[in-house]
Amino acid sequence: MEKKKAKFSIPVGFKSAIVYLFATVFTRGLAIITTPIFTRIMTTDQIGMVNLYSSWYSMITVVSTLALTSGGFSIALREFEKERNQYVSSILSLTSIVAIGLALLYFVAPSFWNNITGLPTHLMILLLIGLLVAPARDFWLSRQRFEYRYKLSGAVTVVSAVAASGLAVAAVLYANSIDFGDIASVRLFANYSIVYGVAAVIWFSIFLKGRCFYSSKYWKFSLQLSLPLIGYSIASQILSVSDRLMISKMVGNSAVGVYSTLYTVSSLSLMVWTAINASFAPYLYQNMENPKSKIRNLSMTMLGMYSLVAILLVYLAPEIVRILATEEYYKGIYIMPPIAGGVYFIAVSNLYSDILVYLKKTKMIMISSAIAALLNVVLNYLMINAYGYMAAAYTTLISYIVMALLLSIWANREFKKHIKEVDFVYDNKLILAISAMTLIISLFALSIYDYAIVRYAVAAVVFVATVLYGVHYLKENKDMRKGKT
Known part of the structure; x- marks a missing residue:
């Protein structure tokens, strides 16, 4: 039989x-x-x-x-x-x-x-x-x-x-x-x-x-969670678009066209993070207090893989811009490494803000983002006037770093205060190491943009590492694939 x-x-x-x-x-x-x-x-x-x-x-x-x-x-x-x-x-x-x-x-x-x-x-x-x-x-x-x-x-x-x-x-x-x-x-x-x-x-x-x-029940429940996040969302949007709005007023729409196109190219890696994080967040919320969860391994593998994607994009930036745009856009290519670095820190901020949302401490998200947004507007005003519209890329990078740092401090503090049965779900030291590596390697690209062979060699190494990280992530992702809570 x-x-x-x-x-x-x-x-x-x-x-x-x-x-x-x-x-x-x-x-x-x-x-x-x-x-x-x-x-x-x-x-x-x-x-x-x-x-x-x-x-x-x-x-x-x-x-x-x-x-x-x-x-x-x-x-x-x-x-x-x-x-x-x-x-x-x-x-x-x-x-x-x-x-x-x-x-x-x-x-x-x-x-x-x-x-x-x-x-x-x-x-x-x-x-x-x-x-x-x-x-x-x-x-x-x-x-x-x-x-x-x-x-x-x-x-x-x-x-x-x-x-x-x-x-x-x-x-x-x-x-x-x-x-x-x-x-x-x-x-x-x-x-x-x-x-x-x-x-x-x-x-x-x-x-x-x-x-x-x-329904007062639905409205009250949702507004209690969301209203503090309005400040965060506004501040996040200020961080994201204030540079373009200020460039429009201070320089002109033509400069906005160049800057925004290159900003879009530099932010390509964010679509990878958005997609991965969308599937990770439900698992995070359902297993935050589970001592046997794989949140730490998953999150660090996920962040490491995203870091490599961001770096790869930076080192292939000249070729990407030549394909996607005309010669008049190429003059702004040097803003791509700092923008890519800033976009990476959005991912770091997401990791920590997810914890604060779970703990219903959204006011802290609002405060941290408001501080970063205010800093961004002030720096944009000073630096664009002094050095031109390309300076906005560096002011945005600084602001995103400040926001990620504030969120990490508050997320760690609140987690230890409210969830004492398990250790903190992320490896803070590893996040710091990955972040420093991402920033240093990305900005180093500025010095070798004119040396194509060197860039290709670095890009090849990063590409192989990204693939290996991706395979490792899928192996670590067994709990999520099985739909376990």
């Missing part, structure tokens, strides 16, 4: 993580693929306007969403496990009320706000539409990931990204063919007609399913 072969079943948690990683890398990859197209059919001034819109949207959406899409959302989904439809509907109505309020505030004095943002009325209206409907998409995707419903969310993410990018490229090419003047607006409206259109469908769907527009 023949024995039946055991079927190999891939756990749903692992499938979800892989699909989310693919969707994230694919959508970010589309942005990179279209970059060489846009840099050749749009001027730096036009690209600067596109990035100015994105920067203001990122800044304002923090207020309009009340930081409800942050880590507290996952905690609430666990708290209201049997009432998720009603909960999501309720908090979506809350963000919608705020968005409508911001719209009314704008229409009281549109010219005043246009002057502050540097955006024309039609782009401000587009931005306000996004503030209303986009949170629905964020809530829906977060819930899909939390419940491991990866098929539909992955498909929606990929298809909408392809449609938005394709329509934007086609629209800009057509606008150029008829000598249309406002190319930046054409690109923005084409892209966001898809993005906001999908979000609008989800917006209606959430209300139809939940049918709960107000």
Whole structure:
């Protein structure tokens, strides 16, 4: 009698993580693929306007969403496990009320706000539409990931990204063919007609399913977690986009176009961190107080692998810029190492802020990010005036280091105060060593950018190390792959 072969079943948690990683890398990859197209059919001034819109949207959406899409959302989904439809509907109505309020505030004095943002009325209206409907998409995707419903969310993410990018490229090419003047607006409206259109469908769907527009229980629970994070989110956005906003005012949109394009290239590694951390965070929250968990090994392997990805990007920067942009962008290549270093410290900050979110000490996240953001604005004002817009890369690096340091101090203190049964979940000394190594090796690239053979040799070594780290991470990741809690 023949024995039946055991079927190999891939756990749903692992499938979800892989699909989310693919969707994230694919959508970010589309942005990179279209970059060489846009840099050749749009001027730096036009690209600067596109990035100015994105920067203001990122800044304002923090207020309009009340930081409800942050880590507290996952905690609430666990708290209201049997009432998720009603909960999501309720908090979506809350963000919608705020968005409508911001719209009314704008229409009281549109010219005043246009002057502050540097955006024309039609782009401000587009931005306000996004503030209303986009949170629905964020809530829906977060819930899909939390419940491991990866098929539909992955498909929606990929298809909408392809449609938005394709329509934007086609629209800009057509606008150029008829000598249309406002190319930046054409690109923005084409892209966001898809993005906001999908979000609008989800917006209606959430209300139809939940049918709960107000609940003091849901609002109170969420706001207690999220309100302190508004300060953190605002400060994080200031850290992320204040350099571009200040360059726009102090230098001009053309400089913004160069700086923002190179900033985007330097931040490519962040998509790897975002995808990995999204699958790691639920495991962290579920095993924080478990003495047998593999949080320490997983987190350090994950950070080490991300560090190598960031370094690899820095050493291949000249080739990446030549592929993605024209010669006028190449002059800004020397800002890439400090920006990549700053982006790495975002990952370090995430590790420690996740602990503070779990302990419900979000005020400390807000304070640390506010200090770093204030420092960033002051340094930007002084250094851009003194040394030009490229100095903003170094001021941003310094600010991210300060934020990571503050978060690490407070996370360690609060963890030891509230969780005494287990040791601190991260290896602080190893994090410090990896961070120092990342910063030193990244900045060293500045001295050898003109020596291609040396750079290629370093890049090859780093690439091999990254692959080995990736294999090690997958081996260490058995608990997460099995869906264990």
